[in-house]
Amino acid sequence: xxxxxxxxxxxxxxxxxxxxxxxxxxxxxxxxxxxxxxxxxxxxxxxxxxxxxxxxxxxxxxxxxxxxxxxxxxxxxxxxxxxxxxxxxxxxxxxxxxxxxxxxxxxxxxxxxxxxxxxxxxxxxxxxxxxxxxxxxxxxxxxxxxxxxxxxxxxxxxxx
Amino acid sequence: xxxxxxxxxxxxxxxxxxxxxxxxxxxxxxxxxxxxxxxxxxxxxxxxxxxxxxxxxxxxxxxxxxxxxxxxxxxxxxxxxxxxxxxxxxxxxxxxxxxxxxxxxxxxxxxxxxxxxx
Numbered sequence: 001x002x003x004x005x006x007x008x009x010x011x012x013x014x015x016x017x018x019x020x021x022x023x024x025x026x027x028x029x030x031x032x033x034x035x036x037x038x039x040x041x042x043x044x045x046x047x048x049x050x051x052x053x054x055x056x057x058x059x060x061x062x063x064x065x066x067x068x069x070x071x072x073x074x075x076x077x078x079x080x081x082x083x084x085x086x087x088x089x090x091x092x093x094x095x096x097x098x099x100x101x102x103x104x105x106x107x108x109x110x111x112x113x114x115x116x117x118x119x120x121x122x123x124x125x126x127x128x129x130x131x132x133x134x135x136x137x138x139x140x141x142x143x144x145x146x147x148x149x150x151x152x153x154x155x156x157x158x159x160x
Numbered sequence: 161x162x163x164x165x166x167x168x169x170x171x172x173x174x175x176x177x178x179x180x181x182x183x184x185x186x187x188x189x190x191x192x193x194x195x196x197x198x199x200x201x202x203x204x205x206x207x208x209x210x211x212x213x214x215x216x217x218x219x220x221x222x223x224x225x226x227x228x229x230x231x232x233x234x235x236x237x238x239x240x241x242x243x244x245x246x247x248x249x250x251x252x253x254x255x256x257x258x259x260x261x262x263x264x265x266x267x268x269x270x271x272x273x274x275x276x277x278x
Binding site: 001002003004005006010011015016019023025054160 | 208209211212213229231232233234235236237238239240241244245248259260261
């Protein structure tokens with residue numbers, strides 16, 4: 001048997017992302033949650049139950065008008081409002097199954113996975129190679145820690 | 161009349177062969193599927209990984225990352241010949257990838273018993 005290695009022994013996340021964009025399996029979706037008195041803002045990326053797809057979060061951009069600490073939280077229940085913002089990054093391609101949803105709540109929803117400090121009016125990109133994988137019925141959200149503050153998040157992901 | 165390649169093959173091997181492309185599949189996902197059906201007339205094959213994901217193949221159904229021949233992304237390939245590898249070339253082969261909808265190319269060279277023998 002003769003085995004050839006082809007053009008690359010491994011590929012970078014960027015090469016995979018480019019390939020997925022061109023194949024119509026890369027998606028974008030974002031939302032803005034306005035400040036509500038006595039409520040914390042939440043913006044979620046949800047892989048709906050029964051989607052039949054895995055969602056791999058590529059990167060995201062998060063910002064808010066005012067400085068605050070943010071939580072990244074695991075929350076599998078759909079937030080109340082579907083932003084309907086998701087779009088295929090191969091423009092005109094099939095609408096992605098992942099949903100970006102918003103909600104406010106007096107207390108933070110879900111289980112905290114981590115926190116970081118967000119400066120005022122300064123978009124923060126979170127861009128490791130890959131962030132997380134969501135199976136159908138799973139979701140991740142960002143939640144503020146100070147009530148009555150807004151929040152904006154844009155997610156980028158691939159569906160496989 | 162000048163000989164064709166088919167004639168030369170008949171002279172050298174005693175049989176004629178024809179190439180076939182992607183007889184079983186053209187893409188594979190994360191579950192093992194048949195790459196090549198068992199065919200006693202297959203004299204050789206070439207499989208090329210056209211995707212950005214790793215692939216693993218082998219002549220067994222439980223192929224995987226811990227049991228299989230790795231085809232690296234973007235052109236990793238495997239060529240098997242009866243003269244070098246014996247009966248394994250005619251076996252049923254299986255393949256899986258580390259990502260969904262991973263494209264591959266398979267070319268088989270198959271003896272054509274109805275096309276005459278030497």
